Amino acid sequence: MTAAVWRAAADEYCRRLACRHYENFTVASRLVSARLRVDLARVYAYCRTTDDLGDERGNRALAALRRWRDDVTALFDGETPAHPVLRALAETVARYALPAAPFFDLIDANVQDQHVARYETWPELRAYCDKSAAPVGRIVLRLFAVDDPRAVALSDDVCIGLQLANFAQDVRVDAGKGRTYLLQCDLDAGGMAGATRALCERARALLAAGRDLEAMAPVPLRLQLALYRLGGLAILEAIRRRGYRTDLARPRVSRWDRVRILERAVRDTLRGDRNARHLGTA
Numbered sequence: 001m002t003a004a005v006w007r008a009a010a011d012e013y014c015r016r017l018a019c020r021h022y023e024n025f026t027v028a029s030r031l032v033s034a035r036l037r038v039d040l041a042r043v044y045a046y047c048r049t050t051d052d053l054g055d056e057r058g059n060r061a062l063a064a065l066r067r068w069r070d071d072v073t074a075l076f077d078g079e080t081p082a083h084p085v086l087r088a089l090a091e092t093v094a095r096y097a098l099p100a101a102p103f104f105d106l107i108d109a110n111v112q113d114q115h116v117a118r119y120e121t122w123p124e125l126r127a128y129c130d131k132s133a134a135p136v137g138r139i140v141l142r143l144f145a146v147d148d149p150r151a152v153a154l155s156d157d158v159c160i161g162l163q164l165a166n167f168a169q170d171v172r173v174d175a176g177k178g179r180t181y182l183l184q185c186d187l188d189a190g191g192m193a194g195a196t197r198a199l200c201e202r203a204r205a206l207l208a209a210g211r212d213l214e215a216m217a218p219v220p221l222r223l224q225l226a227l228y229r230l231g232g233l234a235i236l237e238a239i240r241r242r243g244y245r246t247d248l249a250r251p252r253v254s255r256w257d258r259v260r261i262l263e264r265a266v267r268d269t270l271r272g273d274r275n276a277r278h279l280g281t282a
Helices: 003-021 025-028 034-054 056-074 084-096 103-117 124-133 134-143 148-168 171-176 182-206 209-216 219-242 255-281
Strands: none
Touching: 003 034, 003 084, 034 084, 034 103, 034 134, 056 084, 056 103, 084 134, 084 182, 103 124, 103 134, 124 134, 124 148, 124 182, 134 148, 148 171, 148 182, 148 209, 148 219, 182 209, 209 219, 219 255
């Protein structure tokens, strides 16, 4: 198999993985170039593969993550990886001169999941999210050539806000894995519903940063960011309707709600683009 054929197969693997696990990937990526669409799929496939390895049980997860770290280290040392995701990702890393830290942070977060099953306070959980959620946004900003430090800080907040919304949604799912991201101090103060509500309130406050970030982003990225923000808010609303008892059942965002999220994201993106062009000609 030639290098070109091998890379095409690896990219198809990444694309399928991204589309299967990231509902908004296909929608948002239609506005970006074919080249950037490939790069985004590679990054999302890396994130998904890392998380899947972390979802293994006990020592199997730690062993798998150690091997993965070794493979990623080899990639950044200039060696040719064997795994199709890393084989494809290597080209993107080289093209954008992506730093290694965010990729290793995602691995470290999954290793931490094997040792830490609960968090006492918000600073402790925030430190975990800085490794498990924020790196994804930082990589995506580099792909879109956004290097403003303000944008990085806003992106961290949006990514962490979305992750908190997912944590609040998946209380029952995470309990089945022997862990919880509800803060122990909130559980002591308000029980299950109170702790879930407190997590949702933190998520909502962080997601609010999305509007400022969207105003700084190019149109294709702006749509993607709007979908993240509005999708996170929709999850929070579904949790509220359940009385914050996601330990009993996992709430879902309906198909109709997803259609409305897409419509609103497109509308907000186009409105922001018109405003930017108006300011540019004023």
